[in-house]
Amino acid sequence: MMNRKLNALIVDDEAVVLNSMKKRIMWDKYNVENVYVAGSMAIAKKIFEREHIDFMLSDVEMPQGSGLELFEWVKLHYPATECIYVTCHPEYDYMRKAMLLGSVDYILKPIDYSELDEILTKLVERLQSEREKEEIPGDIVIRVAVQESQENHNQSVHDAKRFILEHIQEDICVDDIAMTVHLNASYLMRTFKKETGVSILEYITNERIKLAKEILLSTDYPVTKVAELVGYPNYSYFTKIFKKSVGVGPKGYRNENAKSHF
Template sequence: MVKTKTILIVDDEERTRQGLKKTLEIWGDGRYEIYSGSNGREALEICRKRRVDLLITDIQMPEMSGLQLLEALREISQEPVVIIISSYSEFEYAQRAIELGVKNYLLKPISKKRLTEAVEQAMEVVQSQERAGFIDKVVDKSLIEVNTEDTASTPIKEAMAYIQENINGQLSLRDVASHVHLNPSYFSALFKERTNLTFSEYVTRKKLQNAKKMLLTTNLSIEEVAEKVGYQTGKYFIKLFKDYEGTTPSKFRKTASSHSI
């Protein structure tokens, strides 16, 4: 579920503000939602109502400076990628801007070419951050630990590969043990020894990891997601999801989607 990226331009000089907005609207060709504010307080109100991916703000503004705006945004958990624009080149401004995570610092007057280049670079940063955030939301850290440790035992590696190939189906310990030619009881003990997870927990985490990806990237219903990852009933899937993730699939989708993707 790809969302349109949002750009907010903040400058107390109306001519500059409107010029920047028009340039980016032409450049963006409808790909972005572009808003503008005449001062920091107005910008802060906009940010309270919607997520902003890229903030382009002047430093010197009445009531609330651009740097004060960035500090205020942190307090409401909004940390967009930032481009500072200013008529001033004093070192202390640039230094503080860097401390606040500013990605670019443009001095007025700004050419259309320089502006669009800076915005293109900033949007690459936005995409990179979103990919990292998506991975963090979806990937199960317990599975990372299993996959990065040396599982030495060839039968366990074969079992994990078989599980991966058949993860959306019905997987039983007996079937997987048979596939790697081991006694089920011995296989169960060996799997736990090598992975620090029981067979059942490992399979469940793999299925839920796939489910989280579907919840964030498709419009499938909870029941459809449950079926696709191999659960016969949505009710059982919801229970498992809540047990492992601490929230329901629908709440996970709503919360995670409101902050990314």
């Protein structure tokens, strides 16, 4: 049953497309209360700064900032927001990057609204579902925390890393980290990259994969549960990210390393 009202954002540089999607999609069916529109990346950012957006429908090719660049920014500042790409480009490179960023799906123009209905229905069901969060086994967290504490970084970076580990199951926002360590978000991102060699977003991904590897080898939890424990409710996205990082999928990693771990 759907309880919480949702907010959606449509991003496209063609006014005809914006108006058509806003009018033709039966938003009430998806429990969407507010539908915002933006004709550019800059306008979309301003909307994000003043409104809570649950999901967006975004074109890929736009002047002054593509849909891919926009979603990279969204994932950094508003990681809970989901994205569906609406595009004229079926090219592999575009869609590969879109899926690696964690987009829910994509649909080609001209839009097949019955296909879009299926995508939106699945997305909204997932957004509305209540997930019971289980705790990561304490000994696993301690092992990872000890490894991180041995790194020689300044106090702000250490505090940021500790915040990330403590909230690894949640949608982590750079602004929240910055507030916790009492630094400007831009300054924190620069300092973090300089001290660690990776961006905050890359570090969060690395930590999630590191924890996932520990859980896979220390427990018999199903991979879907491991994905949720480290902050990836989207199982398919988790397996793609894991394989990209480790070179093999989570099941393969467990099978190859389980015996040597014990």
